[in-house]
Amino acid sequence: MEEIKRPTIIDVARAARVGASTVSRHVRGGKSVSPEVAKRIGIAIAQLGYEPNTLARSLRVGRTQTLGVLFPHVNNVFFGNAIRTVQREARRSGFTVMLLMHEEDAKLQQEQLASLKRSQVDGIILVPAAETNVAQVRALLGNTPVVALDRPLGSALDCVMLDNYMAGLQATEHLLWHKHRHIVSVTAPYKLHPLQSRLKGHEDAMDGAGKKVETIVWRDTEQLEGDLCLALQRKRSPATAILSMSYSVTIAILSALHDRNIRLHEIGFIGIDDMEFASFLDPSLTTVAQPAEQFAQLAVGQLLRRTAGATESPVQVILPGNLIIRASCGCNPALSKRR
């Protein structure tokens, strides 16, 4: 109950015996204010504890210095790190962040985007949901700048994402290099560009080696368990290695194997997307990690450029993944033979 009312710019002006607009210029810095007056204003601000009212300013200038960020969720290292970095970068540039989630639901995504628009964010970083209707999104957003992260959103929008094709290719080749006769790839049923692109890379690598492609689409727990067991335990050329196409798929695979009492020690495994626990599973998981921090930096950078009015044609940034070699691929076999 100390300050019953926040001081306004006018209070400061009175206390410093100047006009309100002079205070305004001084507060925003840069502009020409005589040093003598500047000092008086500084003192007045300090002793009144004045802080500009963001709302009023935003209303006036039409910009909010806020970035909207819409992700599917926050529960994996990649998204978590990306979010952290986005916040950092935004802060460095004087922006605050409004973070929402759409839970992979296109309808909720629309609502959240509408909410961001109502909040008049200056720009949006979006990880589009699986069944996103691009036209619908564009229509809703009007001319608020958007940059897509992780997954492209049409071809008319800026986007920063992984070199998914290479990730699939590279992971497969590494497994092949380990002389795996038969590799089974597992993917999710979502129509997600990255998933399809990774799969394509995988297929091309297999073709190149003259191997037959075998892909399991994970629909539900039981079906996955069944298909996986079948692939791994059949008599005729059983699969000797698994390639997981994404974070959630890896989780599903690990659960399935655990339920069926199958351990990875005799099986090769690589997962695209790194996970917090990859290093202390037994065997530790070889993965392709996405450079989340770089993603975030580039996305924020590009978005701020658009926000500032840049009108260049859409930029698509493709970043290479990092193959993190641990034990599950077959390297460091000592590590996976303990006990």
Add this chain to the structure above:
Amino acid sequence: MEEIKRPTIIDVARAARVGASTVSRHVRGGKSVSPEVAKRIGIAIAQLGYEPNTLARSLRVGRTQTLGVLFPHVNNVFFGNAIRTVQREARRSGFTVMLLMHEEDAKLQQEQLASLKRSQVDGIILVPAAETNVAQVRALLGNTPVVALDRPLGSALDCVMLDNYMAGLQATEHLLWHKHRHIVSVTAPYKLHPLQSRLKGHEDAMDGAGKKVETIVWRDTEQLEGDLCLALQRKRSPATAILSMSYSVTIAILSALHDRNIRLHEIGFIGIDDMEFASFLDPSLTTVAQPAEQFAQLAVGQLLRRTAGATESPVQVILPGNLIIRASCGCNPALSKRR
């Protein structure tokens, strides 16, 4: 480039040939507007695509319909779920959420709180950082309502958190029930109320059973590995079970054990805080899970009550944890003996 300018309430008023305040009342609903006029306004709104300007409204009424949420980070299931639920609950009540992170850094926490205050959020849900200076926080926030989550913040503030004492007690008793002769507890060096409270519960349980308490404080990787090995492998009464006091401690323990080539099969383990991968580690991890969704619901509910002007004395909600029994505690030994 379609709409060069958003329609204002005045445009609507003109189009419906009524006064602006009539439109205002109609938009906000409830108020008395003649059905005939209401219809005209509805039409005007529809064909102009009018949407109220949140900024202007907030400036006018002095409330933003926004809740600030400040967490250490988002990288664990508990925080992740809590955040999701907070957003949901807030949305249900017509509030949007501004989510920030302080990375367990008291200084950054102050800055983020300041940022929230600048944004004029109507209330704040805070998971206080370890070295939080309560007075400082109170001073900064003035009379913005705050409810603490997971960790108390002084005793004058609303708080919803786990029954940490019981969690420590219960986990310990379960381990004792499994006839573990010697239990070593591992905690983090942070001065966090929950950690200390859990430890107290653990100590009391041990005392009650006439067992000696042995606690390792995790400071860095190497020291933890050393201490853990010492406890588990010494000749005289080696530890047969480990009790981890928190999520990050569990991660550290698992890494340490992995590095030292020690597996949990012969060792009892319970971790406070559940983790996504607890169920498919081998052995699967027995944990005490926090009811994140309940936490979030109660916190939002209480905060909204404060926001609405409730002036009751501080409420401290203490929720019981759920002991999720898997294999690592010693139950289901079959599961941990495979291969």
Add this chain to the structure above:
DNA sequence: CTGTTAGCGCGTTCAC
């Protein structure tokens, strides 16, 4: 039930 008036706090002309 309805319209007019007066700010919310700020940034921005435009004269001085």
Add this chain to the structure above:
DNA sequence: GTGAACGCGCTAACAG
């Protein structure tokens, strides 16, 4: 270099 006046879009008083 400085200050007075106006308006961003909306809602809360009033008077009709």
